[in-house]
Amino acid sequence: MIGGDGEIAFRSRDERGPFRCPRTRKSADLGEIRANNWALAAYNGCVTQPADSNGFAIRTDHLARHYQMGEALIRAVDGVSLEIQAGEFVALLGSSGSGKSTLLNLLAGLDHPSAGTVTVLGKDLGRMGALELSRHRNQTIGMVFQSFNLLPRMTVFENVELPLRLAEVSRVERPKRVQEALGRVGLAERVRHRPGELSGGEQQRVAIARALVNRPRVLLADEPTGNLDSRTGEEIMRLIAGINRPGDGSAATTVVMVTHERPLAEQFTNRIITLADGRVAHEERP
Amino acid sequence: MKLSDLNELAWQNLREAFLRNSLTTMGIAVGVASLVAMLSLGIGLQDMINRRLERGGLFDSVIVRPRVDMVRPGEQARNRVLGQPPPAPEVPAARLDGDARRELAQLPNVVEVYPEFRFAGDMRLVDEGRLTDVTSLPVSASTNDAFEGMLGHFFSSPNAHEIILQTDTAESLAQIENKHAADLIGRNIVLRYPGREKLPAESGNAAPGRRNAASTSTADEIMGFSVISSEIPLQVVGIVSADVVFSGGGAFARAGAFLPLAVAEDLRVVQGNDTREVIGNSLANAGEQYATLTVRVDRASAVPAVQDAVRNLGFATFSLLDLTRSLRRVFAILDLLLGIFGSLALAVASLGIVNTLVMAILERRREIGVLKALGASDRDVRQLFFAEASVMGLAGGAFGVLLGWGIGRTIQFVTAAYLRQQGIPAENIWLVPWWLVLGAMAFSLVVSLAAGMYPAARAARLDPVEALRYQ
Numbered sequence: 001m002i003g004g005d006g007e008i009a010f011r012s013r014d015e016r017g018p019f020r021c022p023r024t025r026k027s028a029d030l031g032e033i034r035a036n037n038w039a040l041a042a043y044n045g046c047v048t049q050p051a052d053s054n055g056f057a058i059r060t061d062h063l064a065r066h067y068q069m070g071e072a073l074i075r076a077v078d079g080v081s082l083e084i085q086a087g088e089f090v091a092l093l094g095s096s097g098s099g100k101s102t103l104l105n106l107l108a109g110l111d112h113p114s115a116g117t118v119t120v121l122g123k124d125l126g127r128m129g130a131l132e133l134s135r136h137r138n139q140t141i142g143m144v145f146q147s148f149n150l151l152p153r154m155t156v157f158e159n160v161e162l163p164l165r166l167a168e169v170s171r172v173e174r175p176k177r178v179q180e181a182l183g184r185v186g187l188a189e190r191v192r193h194r195p196g197e198l199s200g201g202e203q204q205r206v207a208i209a210r211a212l213v214n215r216p217r218v219l220l221a222d223e224p225t226g227n228l229d230s231r232t233g234e235e236i237m238r239l240i241a242g243i244n245r246p247g248d249g250s251a252a253t254t255v256v257m258v259t260h261e262r263p264l265a266e267q268f269t270n271r272i273i274t275l276a277d278g279r280v281a282h283e284e285r286p
Numbered sequence: 287m288k289l290s291d292l293n294e295l296a297w298q299n300l301r302e303a304f305l306r307n308s309l310t311t312m313g314i315a316v317g318v319a320s321l322v323a324m325l326s327l328g329i330g331l332q333d334m335i336n337r338r339l340e341r342g343g344l345f346d347s348v349i350v351r352p353r354v355d356m357v358r359p360g361e362q363a364r365n366r367v368l369g370q371p372p373p374a375p376e377v378p379a380a381r382l383d384g385d386a387r388r389e390l391a392q393l394p395n396v397v398e399v400y401p402e403f404r405f406a407g408d409m410r411l412v413d414e415g416r417l418t419d420v421t422s423l424p425v426s427a428s429t430n431d432a433f434e435g436m437l438g439h440f441f442s443s444p445n446a447h448e449i450i451l452q453t454d455t456a457e458s459l460a461q462i463e464n465k466h467a468a469d470l471i472g473r474n475i476v477l478r479y480p481g482r483e484k485l486p487a488e489s490g491n492a493a494p495g496r497r498n499a500a501s502t503s504t505a506d507e508i509m510g511f512s513v514i515s516s517e518i519p520l521q522v523v524g525i526v527s528a529d530v531v532f533s534g535g536g537a538f539a540r541a542g543a544f545l546p547l548a549v550a551e552d553l554r555v556v557q558g559n560d561t562r563e564v565i566g567n568s569l570a571n572a573g574e575q576y577a578t579l580t581v582r583v584d585r586a587s588a589v590p591a592v593q594d595a596v597r598n599l600g601f602a603t604f605s606l607l608d609l610t611r612s613l614r615r616v617f618a619i620l621d622l623l624l625g626i627f628g629s630l631a632l633a634v635a636s637l638g639i640v641n642t643l644v645m646a647i648l649e650r651r652r653e654i655g656v657l658k659a660l661g662a663s664d665r666d667v668r669q670l671f672f673a674e675a676s677v678m679g680l681a682g683g684a685f686g687v688l689l690g691w692g693i694g695r696t697i698q699f700v701t702a703a704y705l706r707q708q709g710i711p712a713e714n715i716w717l718v719p720w721w722l723v724l725g726a727m728a729f730s731l732v733v734s735l736a737a738g739m740y741p742a743a744r745a746a747r748l749d750p751v752e753a754l755r756y757q
Contacts, residue, residue, distance in 0.1 A: 110751050110754075130663065131663050138660065138661020139661065149754070153302050163661055210660070
C-alpha cells in the first residue's frame with residue numbers, strides 16, 4: 001500500500017513508478033482516480049480504502065442505539081466503544097437481546113446510531129447520506145445472514161451477481177467476478193442451480209460468495225452458522241477464517257461475526273467481545 | 287442500477303407472480319382498448335364528415351360578391367355619437383366582371399373561378415310546360431355527393447346542351463305524357479327563360495321616363511336592357527333525387543333543374559343584380575357584373591389567404607371555413623368526452639396496478655431488505671417498482687391497442703352490415719391513426735407509472751432492518 005495519501009492506497013505491490021491497474025494494465029494518475037473515477041477503480045480492485053491512519057478498520061465511540069417502545073426506552077446498544085484493527089477476526093458474543101445484531105447493523109450502515117459515532121475505514125457513517133450509505137454497504141462491506149437470505153427465484157449465479165448489478169459493473173466483467181467469488185467458496189460448478197436445490201451449508205457458501213463478490217474490506221456476519229449443523233457450521237467458519245487470512249498472500253479481510261457458539265468463536269477468531277445489555281461486558285483474545 | 291438491469295430484474299419479478307401480473311396487465315389492456323375503440327370511432331366519424339364536406343366543395347371555396355358601399359341608415363348618427371369618423375374602405379370597390387374573373391383565376395392556390403346563374407325557367411315537353419328553378423353547375427360539381435347513384439349520367443361535356451332534372455320536376459314533367467320520370471332520360475325538352483338583350487341606342491333614347499343621363503357617356507349598358515322570352519332545346523341526361531345541391535355561389539342550391547355552367551352563361555339570363563346596374567350612378571358598380579363568383583382553392587388551409595387577396599382586390603368575400611371552426615370544436619368536445627369515458631376503464635385498471643404492487647411489497651418485504659443490505663439505494667428500489675409498473679403498462683398498452691383495434695373493426699363490420707341491410711351504402715366510421723396507437727401506449731405507460739408512484743415510494747422507504755427481520 002502506498003502510505004501518506006490518507007484516503008487511497010493501492011493493492012498493487014509496485015510501490016515505485018506510476019500506478020498500473022492490475023486488471024486494465026493501464027497507468028493512472030492518483031489524483032485523477034480520486035477525483036473522477038474512484039468508485040470504478042475500486043470495483044476493478046485497482047484501489048481500495050485502507051484502514052484509517054492508526055490501522056483501525058472499525059472504530060465506535062460511545063455508540064448507542066435506543067428505541068422507544070411505547071413508554072419504555074430500549075437501550076439496544078448503549079455506549080459501545082470499540083477499535084477493530086484491519087485484518088482482525090472479531091466475534092461478538094452475548095445472549096439474546098444483548099445488542100449484538102443491532103451493533104452489526106450499525107456497522108453495516110443499515111441502522112442509524114442514536115448517539116456516538118461509528119467509523120469504518122476512516123469514514124464516519126453518521127455523516128453519510130442515504131446514497132453514500134448504500135454505496136458503503138455495496139462496496140466497503142459484505143454481509144452474511146443467519147438465514148442466508150438468497151433470492152429463491154434467482155439462480156446461484158444471479159444471486160451472486162446481484163451486488164455487481166447494484167454497483168453497475170459491466171456485463172462483460174460480471175461472469176468472471178461471479179466465478180471468482182464462487183471459486184473461493186468451492187461452488188463454481190453450481191451456478192445454474194436455484195437456492196432451493198442446495199443444502200443449507202451450500203446456500204450459506206453462496207451467500208458468502210455474494211458478500212465477497214464486490215471485494216469488500218470488511219465482512220459482517222450475523223450468526224452465519226446459526227441454521228447449520230455443527231459439522232457444516234465448522235466448514236463455514238473455516239471458510240470465513242480463510243477469507244480473513246487468505247493463504248495466497250492477498251489482502252486480509254476484516255471480519256466481525258455475531259455468534260452464539262463460543263467454541264467456534266474460540267477456535268477461529270482472534271478476539272471475542274461479549275455484550276450484555278447493550279454494553280461491552282468482556283473482551284478476550286483466545 | 288443500469289436500466290437494462292432494472293428491466294431484467296423487473297421481468298424476473300413479474301414472471302414470479304405470473305397469473306396475478308398477467309391479470310393486472312389484461313386489466314390495463316382492456317382500459318386502453320376501450321380508450322382506443324372510443325377515440326377511433328370519434329376520429330372515424332369526424333374524418334367521415336370532413337371527407338363528405340370536402341367532397342361537397344364547401345370548405346375549399348370562397349364566395350366573391352361585388353362590394354357595395356351603401357349608406358346605412360343610422361350609421362352616421364351613431365358614429366357622430368361615438369365621436370368616430372365613418373370607416374373608409376381601404377380598397378375601392380371593384381367591378382366583378384370578366385376581367386375580375388380572370389384576375390381572380392390568377393391568384394395563387396386558386397383552382398377555378400366560376401359564376402352561378404339562377405333563374406326561373408319553363409321546361410316544355412310537347413306543348414305543356416312546368417315552371418321550376420334552374421341553376422348552373424360547374425363541371426367540378428360532378429364529384430358532388432348528390433350525383434352519387436343518380437339516374438342517367440352527369441353532363442357529357444362542359445358545353446353540352448344537356449339538363450339534369452330533380453326527381454320531383456322530372457315526375458311532374460313526365461306526367462304530361464303519363465309516363466315515368468325515368469322515361470325522360472334521353473328526351474329533348476325546351477327550356478324557356480328570361481333573356482337579356484341590350485337596348486339599341488335609338489330605342490333607349492325613345493324610351494319614356496326619367497333615365498339618368500349623367501353617366502351615359504361611357505356604357506350603353508347603363509341605359510338598361512330588355513327582357514325577352516328566349517328558348518333553348520336541351521336533352522335530359524340525368525335525374526337526381528336530392529333537391530339540395532351545392533352549386534357554388536349560392537352555397538346550397540335548391541333547384542329543380544341543373545344546366546352546364548358554360549351553357550347557362552351563353553344564355554345571358556336576367557339575374558337579380560342586373561337591376562342594380564340600371565340604377566348604378568357611378569362607374570364602379572355600373573355595367574354588367576356577376577352576381578357572385580365562386581373561387582375554388584386547392585386546399586382548405588389556403589382559403590384565408592385567398593380570402594384576404596380577394597378582399598384586397600375590392601370585393602366582398604364569404605367562406606364556410608368560418609363555420610367549420612365551430613364544427614371542429616364540437617368534434618374536439620366529442621373526442622374529449624369519448625376519451626374520458628374510455629379513460630375510466632384505464633383508471634380502474636390503474637387501481638389494479640396499485641393493488642398488485644402493494645401486494646408485491648408485502649410479499650417481497652424481506653427481499654427489499656436484502657437488496658438494501660447488498661447496497662441497493664432507495665432510488666434503486668423505487669426504480670425497480672417503477673420498472674415493474676412500466677413493463678405492465680407497456681405490455682397492457684400494446685395488448686390494449688390490438689384489442690381496441692379488434693373492437694373497432696368489429697363495430698365497423700357490424701355497422702356496415704346493418705347499413706347495407708337498411709339499403710344505405712356502408713361508410714368507414716372507424717379510424718386508428720398512428721398517433722392514437724403511440725398516444726394510447728404512452729398514456730398507458732404514464733398511467734402505470736402514476737399508479738406505481740405510491741407503491742414505489744413505500745418500498746423505497748422500507749427500513750432495511752425491519753424488512754430483514756420480516757419472515
